[in-house]
Amino acid sequence: MSGDTIETQISAGARSAQDRTSEAAQAELLRRAPVGLMTIDLQGKVIAHNDMLALWRGWAPDEAPGALIGENALGWLSAESRERCVALLSTPALSEQQFREIVIDGKTMSGDLAPIILNADLVADESGQMLVHVALIDATERGRFERELIEARRSADRANDQLHDLQERLRHQALHDPLTGLANQALLEEQLGRMLLAATRSEKPCAVIYLDLDGFRSINQECGHAVGDELLRIFGRRIQSVCPDGGIVSRLGGDEFGLALGPTDDSELRALTERILEQARLPLRELIGDRPLSASIGAVLWAPRPGEGAPLARDFIAAADQAMYAAKRSGKNRATQCMWSDIVGKW
Template sequence: MIEGTTETQVLTEVEDAETRLSEAAQSDLLRHAPVGLMTIDMQGTVVAHNLMLALWRGHPAADASGALIGENALDWLSADSLARCVALLSAEEPVEQQFREIVIEGRAMNGEFSPIILNADLVFDANGQMRLHVALIDATERGRFERELIEARHSADRANDQLHDLQEQLRHQALHDPLTGLANQSLLEEQLGRILLAATRAEKPCAVLYLDLDGFRALNQECGHAVGDELLRVIADRLRSISPEGGVVSRLGGDEFVLAGGPTDEASLALLAERVLEQVRLPLPELIGDRPLSASIGTVLWSPRPGEGAPFARDFIASADQAMYRAKLAGKNTVARCLWSDIVS
């Protein structure tokens, strides 16, 4: 602390310095604002203004500082606009209510009139004199800004739509088999969980059918991977066509497929399994000539019992997978059936 000064004096000087800095910053901000700003007395004489207003009046930037001080802003108005402003100033309502977003015609230095949006606030200076703080916005520029804003909003909407579409595409890719478009294991377990919950509430059975194509590996090697891929797509389409309403068809990789859904019963499940065998056996001469194709199928049926919770989707699928392997061991081209109650008992 400087000798002879008190702490109060230092604090006062700091506050004064902060005030001066704040006022300087505000003054600089107003000076370079992108709209025309000025302070006028009640006769219309310009007391202060910013750079944008001087540029609008035609003064070059180098000579713009203070160039309009002393001019009468009323001289810049068309006759109609002048009469309108005088009438508003003489009205009994406060200036703040009168001078809000009114459109007038203002004349630039070149003598041309253009529409201007005017806003004004009534203030008092340090000497108690009434002043008007006025903002002038070129209406044509405002229209351009509004059009650009609308276009920016449209662009943002389009970007949001594209983002949403991309998110949907990514979600679809994450939950579907890229070769056949069928549900992958993640989506199968998710949807089967919902199916099991619905079956529990409805107290109706639910089933899973797990199939593996017999001899597919040999066909794939003999005919080529392109033929093998097309064969898998054909089988996927056939399974879609016979899937029970409300069910889900999935490819778990390789030549393994799952049909899951319900409600159903033992008879309808057996019928569905036979239909799957028939669809797989249908000839494909354009792909594999007269080579036969068949499937081994395992099915599991769950019937809700009072007080019993639904099986977990993953366990339900795994039990059908085990049944399918029993069909393989039984000679292939057949169906191995089991009940969930037998598995858990």
């Protein structure tokens, strides 16, 4: 050590202090562990133990440290469990051995028997003497912990389910019209985009329809907003009743509605717009009396061609909107239908 530099001596001293601090921290951690821990010899004599074990044996907290040293831990067991542990300890320990999750019966301070879970490690100390490090867990307490753990997991599952439901509700609210429950424009564009992409692969046409109700503004003013809202809900249901499977109906705002349709053709699209016009003309005397109601419709069909990219969903909807205004300019209560290829770049 005399040949060491001052720096080396200081470094060695610092390491020694750190080691002592670490050992003290570990000892304190074991002393305060929430399960009973002890070290015994092969005859069962207690050499060291933590506070929890002493508390389990009935000692007061201020008396717990060292209270059990020298006792024979085998005396805390039922006769059958004591014989079982003696047999384990008498097994030739030529190398390290472990015993895990062994259920034994221990005597409480009142003399009653209670199940205990034993975990033990047989190790040799520096002199070669075999010692046993033991952890004793009150099985009734463990059962309570396990039940609490199960309940905590169930609570977490319920919380996850509630979070999933909330996320679904928020998504639904974000993508649906609150008045009619129909899809909104964001969802229409999302679904139409998928239909357009599918059409490029299948090379089958798809279509979009844009419509509004003729005369709705005057009805809303004369009959009140409550009547106008109910009219929109009824008309939304009517459109849904004639929409083909796989299509999506949306309310775009005010009295404007949109439909996106998967594989279809010119004649099917024309027939659908006629059915929508018929639905709009159906009387609602109990709601608006004899006031007339009709619809103006714009419908655009896109027939994919090899090598041609699909239009953007918002552009496709905008084209149908322009076709709807063409129907209005032509006198309302009618549908204007065209091909995407005939109008692209013209509006």
